[in-house]
Amino acid sequence: MTTDGALARLIRSSADRTAAAxxxxxxxxxxxxxxxxxxxxxxxxxxxxxxxxxxxxxxxxxxxxxxxxxxVPRRRVRLPAVDTAALGVPVGLVFFVPRADGTVTAQGPSPAGAMRWEVDAAAWKELARTCPQLATVEPEVEALLVNTVHGLDHHWIAPIDDCYRMIAVVRREWRGLSGGGRIWPAVERFFEDLTERS
Incomplete structure (x- = not known):
């Protein structure tokens, strides 16, 4: 066996492991x-x-x-504008997850991962009364996904994995203290893709 043959096998093996990873x-x-x-x-x-x-x-x-x-269900439903101000979450890029026990959490992306808030369950029920489609959100596996940053108006019932994917986009693209120039175009592409997949 030649050194060249052993080296070639080692390189192929390493490439195979990298691809498998x-x-x-x-x-x-x-x-x-x-x-x-x-x-x-x-x-x-x-x-x-x-x-x-x-x-x-x-x-x-x-x-x-x-x-x-x-x-996790696959449905994605674009909703008309939903006034989420009563839910008390101070950010425009966020998702609201009803839980099986009746509580509701809000999660918004940050460079460090998801920020999390508890939402008043009564406020969520009132919002679901004004937007009946929210009453169909399946606890824990679906969410109300909202993007009102930079004048956008996206309100979706989305699978929870889409919401986590949005957090991953923010973490991947965030630069510096304010997010940098790549973050918001990447978020807009995420919502364009969501539209295409619905």
């Missing part, structure tokens, strides 16, 4: 997943997990997984 896998069975794949919400860990098609079928029914894992 980039390939997303199912968090339940470790099978590779496509770029567009389903997600489960882990109620115990309060996080989203990637899941392959066969594993997602296991959690499609109500009560599947003893409630620990819930399949």
């Amino acid at each position: 980039r390939t997303e896998v199912c968090d339940l069975c470790a099978a590779p997943v496509a770029d567009e794949h389903a997600h489960l919400y882990d109620t115990g860990q309060d996080e989203v997990r990637c899941v392959c098609g066969p594993c997602s079928v296991l959690f499609a029914g109500a009560g599947a997984g003893a409630g620990q894992y819930r399949l």
Whole structure:
């Protein structure tokens, strides 16, 4: 065996490991997943997990997984303007997540991750009374996603994984103290993509 052959194998092996590390896998069975794949919400860990098609079928029914894992729905519904001022959250890029216990949290992106607020449950119920579609938001796995920054007017019922994806966009693009010049065009592209996927 030559040194050149061993080096070539080592380089190929390293490239294969790097590619494998980039390939997303199912968090339940470790099978590779496509770029567009389903997600489960882990109620115990309060996080989203990637899941392959066969594993997602296991959690499609109500009560599947003893409630620990819930399949994240795929619906995206653009709403007319919703006046969220009564919810008391001081930012224009935020999502509101109703919980199974009746509480509601708001989360907004920052360079360090998600900022989180508790929202008055009575104010949420009143808002749902004025916008009946909000009463259909599935607790923990769907959210009211809002972007009113720079005069935009986006109000969506969106899957929770889309909301976390928006936080990832902000973290990836944020520069300096104010966010820099890349952040808001990236957020606008995120909402354009949301429109195309709905």
